[in-house]
Amino acid sequence: MSRPPTFTPPPGVRAHHLVTDRGEFAVLEADAATARVKGTAVLLPGFTGSKEDFIVVQPLLAAAGYRSIAVDGRGQHESPGPRDDEAPYAQAELARDVLAQARALAGGPVHLLGHSLGGQIARAAVLLDASPFLSLTIMSSGPAQVAEGQQQRVKLLRDGLAVMTMAEVWEAIQAMEPPQDADAGDIDEGLSDGDDLRRRWLNNSPAQLIATGRQLCEEPDRVAELAAIGLPLHVLSGDHDDAWPVELLDDMALRLGAERTVVPDADHSPNTDQPAATARAIAAFWDRLPAPS
Template sequence: MYSQLTPHRAVPVELPGHYAALRTTGDGPVVLLVPGYTGSKEDFVPLLDPIADAGYQALAIDLPGQMDTPGPDDENAYLPAALGTGLAELVEKLAADGRPVLLVGHSFGGLVARRAVLAGAPIAGLTLLSSGPGELPQGIRRQVLELGDPLLRQHGVAAAQQAQEALNRENPRWQSLSEPLREFFRARFLRNNPAALLGMARGLRTEPDLVADLSRRLRSNSTGCLVACGIADDTWPPAVQRDMADRLEADYAAILGAGHSPAVEAPEALLDVLLPTWNTWLA
């Protein structure tokens, strides 16, 4: 079983812009991994050592307001466009030594990653992992965001975590997790800046469809693109992500054995797609 607590060789570092990150050693092309809503750099740990072993340097970050990266008390700073501008600046600094940078965005992180590309991030390839063409479609995940907004505003992060805990008591999947992993999720949620939770949630409910703009930018720079998701993704349906890939003229892969989080649910199958694709882009 893989999880956010899977052992790895990466070390914690702080990147320009005060981004907390896990970094592997190596001087190969950089793979910059961007997490989703309520996520963190730890969501990628099953991938880090294999990416390094394949000759890349892996950098998994916390977005501002998440886990170990500080952020302002301004909801607007956490919309995809604002976060994308900051991410583009980070990519520019990472690429300054001439190494190619491959950008990977998971879920909400995919919305941020594409905004970074539209803001001019000098990347050698873009992977959108379990992300979508725009705002979340109607469904349970969107309903949770809508119900959580007034709770967060009136009572704060701790109250939202307690409500989440109450729901999880009825969730067999949550109950099947080890206590250390459940404690990690509790502690991580409590470390979110409340403005970040509110701003990112608003972004997930309002982000426009920017696929045409992104497609033009990728084509103008001859930048490779991959759309990948779990075959059982319950956030943006796989059919929606497949359509996005077609509109982007991108490669597409549905990962067997995975839902919304292939990096921890089926990392080996995901790597079987990622590594050959990246190698082709850089050949």
Template structure:
């Protein structure tokens, strides 16, 4: 588990509530500190146990490239409420939310879309469904199908219990010990605990099932005309780096391996990650204009 690098919001970043036809979403919005947002905006979607704060270390840098950049909590995550209806948390349902958010942020124009980990599977739904035109698409630390390895085992263990009990066990046996062993400061551990238990238990359970059962949709994604980037840390412990590299080849996508990073490049190597995104977004916009 990685730790968001924050104490206070940096200049140009503010908390917002975004009202859409699909519901209200908690967000962090970054705008250029100087100049105007003259380039296409970006929408950033976090992973299963994460939140908008996982992008906090890159928001200001991304915005300074001349963009509005918005990171959100998905339905049922942290500060975005969600119902007890399991059908609200499938990848398809959450993908509908991404469509609504992208259309709001873009005001009818294309936006750059980034999905981290499980967020990559969710955003993939929005790209494939074709209801929204995206300026580009980035799969960050996301594989072509169900997650494997240690994170798969943690998810399956959580599902052997009732949702609330499963959350308690995941925190007590995995997330908190990982944070403490990494030397995470007490105030950040407290935030991580608050964030984790603010999640909808039903939502967490369904989303965990989704990430464990996701099917390969690369062939469908290949049918969509959108510039695509696959970006991951060289030490990713979610989907194996080789699997993500092979996925990039199948998608004819750009591929960036972030040195020294694991499963959360935006946290572990923010400057390298932000620079890669800005280069990719700028090139994608140039191609759209040509």
């Protein structure tokens, strides 16, 4: 859902495949750049996004002492997945993938962060099994389905994918975009001109986009279930968001008893809009948590 400034890993960030008991997943990994490693984090991107959405944040987290692994989920960008079968993209299946990713990382429980759709998947993973996680940060992801305007955009995209090729849908999106960049709150904001962005779009499984798009529009409110888990929680967003109104995120944080961070001058993707402030807030939340036993 965001526009990463580059798809080329910067120094200290390496691309590889994480082998799990549910298959391999393309990841970007950044080791902690400090003598003492404070912890490890798994970072989940949003709808139409990819691991590269965290490419600027990861070196900043490394400088703060945290190892991070940003993941392309099943059927996202460079992680393979069926292109014509929606069943593997049911939310519970994607949540089990996250649990497998956490299990595959040495060193014990990890911090989990999910952006937008990734926040919904992260929540589902925690509700299945919270034991692999030290904390959950929900970034720009609300208590239930996306706002009405975004539901209409997702429906339009899903309808297009049902009758058009991925390349045809890309061209249609480009034709509909205004000359300036799309608003940063748009659910399809990652879809803009550029060879890397087009390649990412074409790599995505259409079945994955159709299935997860439906999830965005039908997600129930599971805030009470999550609050009952007792895991340390953090709700982070920009000060403007068209996918879930900021006021709704404020209320969700209260209901969860979660820490709340609003990043100034950021829209739906604070990780790319204001990466330094976003990384500081994420690391500060982790720093305040008790050291794992």
